[in-house]
Amino acid sequence: MMDHRMPTDIILRYRILQRDRVSFIPGWDCHGLPIELKALQGGEAPVKGKNGSQTISDAAAKPKMPPLEIRAAARKWADDAVAKQMASMREWGAMAEYQNHYRTMHLRYELNQLDVFKKMVKKGLIYRQFKPVYWSPSSKTALAEAELEYNEDHKSKAVYVKFPVTQLGDLEGVDGINKDALSALIWTTTPWTLPSNQAVAFNPEMDYTVVNTPSHGQLLVAEARLEALLPLLPEGTTTTSTSIPGTTLLRSAYTHPLLSSKPPSPFLSGDHVTSDSGTGLVHTAPGHGMEDYLACRSRGIETFSPVDDEGKFTSEALDGQLTGMSVQYEGNKAVVEMLKSKDVLLHESTYKHKYPYDWRTKQPIILRATAQWFADLTGIKNDSLNALDSVQMIPEVGRSRLTAFVKSRAEWCISRQRAWGVPIPVLYNVETDEALLTDTNIDHVVSILKEKGMDAWWSETDDEVFVAPEYRKEGQKWRRGYETMDVWFDSGTSWGVVEDQVGKRDGKPVADLYLEGSDQHRGWFQSSLLTHIAASDATTPVAPFSTVLTHGFVLDQKNRKMSKSIGNVVDPNVIIKGGTDKNKEPRLGVDVLRLWVASSEFTKDISIGKEILGHVTEGVRKIRTTARFLLGNLNDWDGKEVAYDELTSIDKFALLRLSKIEKEIRENYEQFAFNKATHSLLSYTNADLSAFYFDVVKDRLYADAPNSLSRRSVQTVLYHILRVYLAALSPLIPTFAEEVWANAGNIINPDSNSIFQVGWCETRKEWDVASLAKDYEMLADVRTSVGLAVEKARKNKHIRTALQAEVELVVENGSQAETFLKKYADELSCLFITSGANITTELKHAEGWEEKETLNILGNQVLAVVRQASREKCVRCWVYSAESEGGICKRCNSVVR
Numbered sequence: 073m074m075d076h077r078m079p080t081d082i083i084l085r086y087r088i089l090q091r092d093r094v095s096f097i098p099g100w101d102c103h104g105l106p107i108e109l110k111a112l113q114g115g116e117a118p119v120k121g122k123n124g125s126q127t128i129s130d131a132a133a134k135p136k137m138p139p140l141e142i143r144a145a146a147r148k149w150a151d152d153a154v155a156k157q158m159a160s161m162r163e164w165g166a167m168a169e170y171q172n173h174y175r176t177m178h179l180r181y182e183l184n185q186l187d188v189f190k191k192m193v194k195k196g197l198i199y200r201q202f203k204p205v206y207w208s209p210s211s212k213t214a215l216a217e218a219e220l221e222y223n224e225d226h227k228s229k230a231v232y233v234k235f236p237v238t239q240l241g242d243l244e245g246v247d248g249i250n251k252d253a254l255s256a257l258i259w260t261t262t263p264w265t266l267p268s269n270q271a272v273a274f275n276p277e278m279d280y281t282v283v284n285t286p287s288h289g290q291l292l293v294a295e296a297r298l299e300a301l302l303p304l305l306p307e308g309t310t311t312t313s314t315s316i317p318g319t320t321l322l323r324s325a326y327t328h329p330l331l332s333s334k335p336p337s338p339f340l341s342g343d344h345v346t347s348d349s350g351t352g353l354v355h356t357a358p359g360h361g362m363e364d365y366l367a368c369r370s371r372g373i374e375t376f377s378p379v380d381d382e383g384k385f386t387s388e389a390l391d392g393q394l395t396g397m398s399v400q401y402e403g404n405k406a407v408v409e410m411l412k413s414k415d416v417l418l419h420e421s422t423y424k425h426k427y428p429y430d431w432r433t434k435q436p437i438i439l440r441a442t443a444q445w446f447a448d449l450t451g452i453k454n455d456s457l458n459a460l461d462s463v464q465m466i467p468e469v470g471r472s473r474l475t476a477f478v479k480s481r482a483e484w485c486i487s488r489q490r491a492w493g494v495p496i497p498v499l500y501n502v503e504t505d506e507a508l509l510t511d512t513n514i515d516h517v518v519s520i521l522k523e524k525g526m527d528a529w530w531s532e533t534d535d536e537v538f539v540a541p542e543y544r545k546e547g548q549k550w551r552r553g554y555e556t557m558d559v560w561f562d563s564g565t566s567w568g569v570v571e572d573q574v575g576k577r578d579g580k581p582v583a584d585l586y587l588e589g590s591d592q593h594r595g596w597f598q599s600s601l602l603t604h605i606a607a608s609d610a611t612t613p614v615a616p617f618s619t620v621l622t623h624g625f626v627l628d629q630k631n632r633k634m635s636k637s638i639g640n641v642v643d644p645n646v647i648i649k650g651g652t653d654k655n656k657e658p659r660l661g662v663d664v665l666r667l668w669v670a671s672s673e674f675t676k677d678i679s680i681g682k683e684i685l686g687h688v689t690e691g692v693r694k695i696r697t698t699a700r701f702l703l704g705n706l707n708d709w710d711g712k713e714v715a716y717d718e719l720t721s722i723d724k725f726a727l728l729r730l731s732k733i734e735k736e737i738r739e740n741y742e743q744f745a746f747n748k749a750t751h752s753l754l755s756y757t758n759a760d761l762s763a764f765y766f767d768v769v770k771d772r773l774y775a776d777a778p779n780s781l782s783r784r785s786v787q788t789v790l791y792h793i794l795r796v797y798l799a800a801l802s803p804l805i806p807t808f809a810e811e812v813w814a815n816a817g818n819i820i821n822p823d824s825n826s827i828f829q830v831g832w833c834e835t836r837k838e839w840d841v842a843s844l845a846k847d848y849e850m851l852a853d854v855r856t857s858v859g860l861a862v863e864k865a866r867k868n869k870h871i872r873t874a875l876q877a878e879v880e881l882v883v884e885n886g887s888q889a890e891t892f893l894k895k896y897a898d899e900l901s902c903l904f905i906t907s908g909a910n911i912t913t914e915l916k917h918a919e920g921w922e923e924k925e926t927l928n929i930l931g932n933q934v935l936a937v938v939r940q941a942s943r944e945k946c947v948r949c950w951v952y953s954a955e956s957e958g959g960i961c962k963r964c965n966s967v968v969r
């Protein structure tokens with residue numbers, strides 16, 4: 073609600089006013105973990121699929137539900153959520169092609185997605201690998217980097233452990249080595265990975281040494297780490313002068329400290345070993361670390377990962393001593409206890425560091441080797457980065473974020489172990505586990521799914537159905553893979569269905585604009601770019617968008633993030649309709665909600681609270697009053713404009729201001745600066761209209777003859793103001809603008825039912841007179857000085873209103889100021905709203921009170937004198953211009969006659 077959709081609506085409505093053909097096809101992400109977990113829990117429908125963050129803790133504990141049941145329940149949840157959101161979008165006036173909307177669970181969407189996937193398969197960009205991936209035990213699925221967030225204060229148990237060196241190799245004969253008591257000392261912050269240890273890595277460029285301890289024998293450590301380590305070692309530890317080049321360790325081997333039955337494991341050289349921390353010897357578990365995996369792979373060492381989907385040890389860990397224990401919790405503790413009982417633990421401590429968490433469950437993840445499907449990004453990285461060069465980013469800071477995410481990724485883990493998604497259309501050979509994933513076979517799979525629906529992937533009983541005839545062989549059996557695609561792959565391919573609907577655009581990206589939260593650089597923006605580049609056949613592939621605009625998030629008045637636990641969540645529905653207690657939470661209406669969003673600098677985090685809403689409510693009230701004034705005074709207008717040359721200077725000045733403000737607001741809209749557009753509109757409403765023009769023309773409107781030139785001149789100006797004003801505010805508060813239009817249509821354009829049909833209103837060139845602007849700057853100074861003098865008179869209780877006064881402006885004879893003021897002599901009293909204004913060269917002697925102000929114009933001094941109006945109050949127009957008390961003035965006399 074207060075997300076990307078409101079700014080989107082403002083942009084679209086503005087473009088419509090600018091006569092653009094606008095296509096906005098709303099779409100909903102329906103797959104993915106949050107909805108699947110809701111379906112499993114049977115809980116409340118999630119508000120948002122894409123970047124909602126539900127807390128899910130016990131979902132993993134639920135009994136297993138068959139995939140088809142999960143899918144049916146999830147689909148229902150998604151349908152309900154979409155229906156609710158669509159209703160609320162309509163409620164706050166969002167324009168969209170609702171009937172053409174897409175859901176990522178629509179079959180046509182899914183088939184399009186499989187087509188993109190097929191193109192990537194054909195290009196050789198999709199591969200399968202058994203390697204460590206980010207694994208979330210709390211979600212029971214693999215995660216991509218884009219789904220991680222880092223906790224700076226994660227606490228780990230750090231341990232120093234000795235690994236008994238049982239095959240000395242080239243260490244044999246090195247001075248000072250005691251071959252029966254030598255151990256390699258390692259340090260780790262993940263004791264639970266020790267059961268998976270396959271090697272110890274050293275740096276071939278570093279030198280090592282041994283220390284003698286009273287209780288733990290002889291320990292091998294890097295020389296560079298010695299100083300840092302000594303305080304942790306037992307009292308009585310002594311150093312030696314032995315210096316051992318790292319490469320000496322190449323032929324040595326050690327025995328696993330917790331599993332002496334395991335054959336000795338090797339020392340490996342590894343450039344990733346540094347002297348920054350630890351001991352300079354690195355415990356290597358290729359099943360649980362990327363660097364470890366790479367170091368072991370090149371030497372043919374097996375990737376061992378005895379951990380299951382729930383993050384629990386399998387029976388393979390330490391010959392079954394840890395089976396079923398959670399590696400992050402009791403399993404980790406058990407390993408530390410075992411280290412103690414085997415007397416191989418030298419030191420333990422709590423270590424605070426940055427650690428990746430699952431961004432949905434907010435639980436720590438682990439690295440775990442599993443067979444997963446990956447998209448190779450190395451081959452498309454340059455094209456992606458080049459494509460970004462021609463994309464406009466608002467705010468510009470988004471460019472470096474998006475670029476950094478694209479640069480840092482070599483591959484994208486796209487398989488998920490979940491049921492609610494688009495299946496990876498792969499079959500495995502039952503005997504060899506070899507994967508069948510070719511474009512030909514995907515075509516075959518798609519032909520079946522197209523006919524029977526996506527659920528067929530789960531409901532078909534015979535796996536062979538999905539094997540294309542050319543791959544079927546006598547005696548060969550296949551099984552389906554039940555993994556689904558990363559939801560970012562889903563949402564990333566939305567350009568496909570949109571292109572199908574709006575058609576290809578020559579030389580232009582599919583979409584002019586992608587608008588989402590600033591958290592989507594690593595999410596949707598990136599996955600859209602990557603899938604589009606990957607599926608493209610062009611020699612110079614382009615991004616699917618011309619402009620990427622991001623919004624911030626809504627904060628409360630104290631700039632805190634909204635959270636249920638703080639209790640500061642503002643429900644947009646409560647703003648619109650009011651809360652249960654209408655005194656505390658009054659009904660503010662959709663205009664207030666929209667104007668609040670518009671008035672915020674939405675590209676940053678924005679705040680909301682009672683005070684802010686109060687200001688916005690006042691703004692909406694002023695706009696309504698203004699519109700009412702315009703409509704009321706145009707009611708009897710015949711629609712015949714008075715020619716520009718016949719207007720008074722005040723009228724001309726009003727048109728000049730209108731043309732300035734129109735350009736200003738238009739520019740702000742063009743730059744997506746809705747807060748500035750709103751600010752300009754409100755300040756125009758208050759300063760130009762309410763406090764100036766409306767005020768000075770009231771007398772002409774109410775007292776001059778209805779068909780007089782003077783009154784029709786004002787109406788001509790009011791008409792132009794109404795037209796521009798409505799266009800300017802209609803993207804912000806369309807419902808109200810249309811309501812005014814319904815009442816003004818006969819004045820402005822009797823043939824049209826909507827402001828959006830007639831479009832924006834550009835002002836006329838002839839209105840933009842620079843000299844008039846300068847003159848009115850000076851007249852504003854005179855008006856201010858007169859106003860101050862009137863204010864003094866009011867304070868001194870001489871008068872109650874300015875109409876009771878008249879003004880004398882005393883200037884030097886023949887001065888520039890005199891010439892200037894005389895040019896506007898006829899309009900001065902109107903400008904001051906006093907019952908008279910004279911220009912003199914000598915101060916008149918008069919009876920009664922006087923209030924004076926001096927000012928300077930054009931280098932000349934001007935004395936403004938305010939005194940009691942000399943005539944009587946006209947009972948009709950209230951101007952002090954009648955000859956006798958209780959009578960009416962000349963002007964009124966002619967009007968009445």
Ligand SMILES: [Zn+2]
Pocket residue numbers: 775946947948949950951953960961962963964965
């Ligand atoms: Zn009068």
